[in-house]
Amino acid sequence: SGNTETTTANLSHNSAWERDKNKFTLSLNGAYGVQEKTDSSGNKDKVEFVNNFNEKAQFNRNFSENFYWYVAETGEVDKIINLEYRITVGPGLGYNVIKKDPFKLDFELGAAYINQKFEDKDADDNISGRLAEKFSWKISSNSNLWFNTEILVNIEDTDDYRANFELGVDVKINQNWLIRATIQDKFYNNATDPQEKNDIIFMTSIVFKY
Numbered sequence: 514s515g516n517t518e519t520t521t522a523n524l525s526h527n528s529a530w531e532r533d534k535n536k537f538t539l540s541l542n543g544a545y546g547v548q549e550k551t552d553s554s555g556n557k558d559k560v561e562f563v564n565n566f567n568e569k570a571q572f573n574r575n576f577s578e579n580f581y582w583y584v585a586e587t588g589e590v591d592k593i594i595n596l597e598y599r600i601t602v603g604p605g606l607g608y609n610v611i612k613k614d615p616f617k618l619d620f621e622l623g624a625a626y627i628n629q630k631f632e633d634k635d636a637d638d639n640i641s642g643r644l645a646e647k648f649s650w651k652i653s654s655n656s657n658l659w660f661n662t663e664i665l666v667n668i669e670d671t672d673d674y675r676a677n678f679e680l681g682v683d684v685k686i687n688q689n690w691l692i693r694a695t696i697q698d699k700f701y702n703n704a705t706d707p708q709e710k711n712d713i714i715f716m717t718s719i720v721f722k723y
Contacts, residue, residue, distance in 0.1 A: 521546040521563070523718040525693075534575040541568045544716060563714060564592040579609045583621060591699075594712050599629035601665070605643060615651040620644075625665055631706075639673065641665040655685040673703040683720070691720040 526541040546563040571585040586602040605623015612619075625643045630636040645663040652658055660680050667673035681695035697714045704710040 518549045518551075519546065520549075521716075523716055525718065525720065536573040536575075536581075537571070538573075539568070539570050542566070544714065561593065563716075565714075566590045573607065579612075581607045581609070583607050583623070585623075585625075591712065595632035595706070597630045597632055599627065601625050601627050603643060617647075617649045619647045621647075624668075627665065639667045639669065641667050641674075657683045667703075670703075675702070676700045689722055691722055693718050693720045 522545050524541070524543040526539075528539050530537045543566040544563050545561075547559055547561050549557055549559045551557050567587065567589040569585070569587045571583055573581045573583045575581045582604065583606075584602075584604045587600070589599040589601075590596060603623055603625035605621050607619055607621040610618040610620060621643070623643045625641050626638065627641055628636065628638040643663065643665050645661070647659075647661050649657060649659040658681070661678070663677040665675045676698075677700075678698040679695060681693065683691045683693050685691050694717045695715070697712075697716075699712040701710055
């Protein structure tokens with residue numbers, strides 16, 4: 514028997530800029546969690562169960578009512594799966610399937626250059642095809658739900674692919690504060706270490722909106 518104490522912290526920033534046919538979005542997300550276990554003898558052991566940071570930036574330019582070009586960039590660090598860094602950048606074509614409230618749905622198809630390094634391994638890079646969907650539902654004036662999917666496949670080795678999924682919901686407490694719950698699943702098929710293959714994170718947080 515013993516006691517367990519868990520400490521978690523999340524930091525998130527999302528912003529968007531739109532003018533005429535142009536749109537720029539930026540998101541910054543970081544999470545840290547540590548669990549301290551005390552056994553019956555009083556010995557303490559601290560274990561990190563989440564320690565990551567990622568940033569995403571994307572520029573869109575509409576060239577018709579529903580089609581747009583985009584350039585997207587993502588940077589990631591995840592200590593739990595021994596990822597020292599991963600940079601993904603590339604252009605593509607997007608299509609607004611639905612863009613009227615309460616639903617919005619976009620599909621994107623493009624290419625991406627990926628450069629990554631895991632701890633104690635050499636850096637590697639590749640050119641991948643990218644397919645993504647972005648769905649959002651304004652459930653009410655106080656709540657929103659979203660579901661995003663991204664699949665990246667190495668064009669030289671189709672067994673080397675990654676899939677990222679995110680499901681989230683926001684519930685407004687008042688004019689500036691929200692409660693947010695998200696679940697993320699990052700799957701890397703070509704990982705040799707089982708710890709690096711699948712990374713699932715569930716987070717709840719209080720969000721300040723300005």
